[in-house]
Amino acid sequence: MGAGVTVDRLAELLVSHFGAPADRVAGGVTFEELEFDSLALVELAMVAQKEFGVEVDEQEFTPEQSVAGAARLIDSRRAAS
Incomplete structure (x- = not known):
């Protein structure tokens, strides 16, 4: 799976699970710009583990x-496994 596909899937998760505004979620945007705090990032790590x-x-x-x-x-984790 290429990075573009992973970015798209990750963007979908950010919108569907975390309510990130779809028009702001793009590859170059940072989690800080999306106003993700440390708790949201921990939750994202757990969701990403399940999803990917x-x-x-x-x-x-x-x-x-x-x-x-x-x-x-x-x-990189997927390639290593």
């Missing part, structure tokens, strides 16, 4: 990280 079937430590998603950066992390 990979281990994501709750501290690996940071406010400064972009959606595309998170997708690359997920893809």
Whole structure:
């Protein structure tokens, strides 16, 4: 699965599970810009683990990280497994 597909799936999760505004969710936007606090990022890590079937430590998603950066992390975990 390519990063573009993962970005799209992750964007869908951000909108459907977290109520992020669909018009603001793009690969280059950071979680901070989406107003995700540390609790939301922990929850996102858990949701991503279920959705993508990979281990994501709750501290690996940071406010400064972009959606595309998170997708690359997920893809790298999928490739390693």
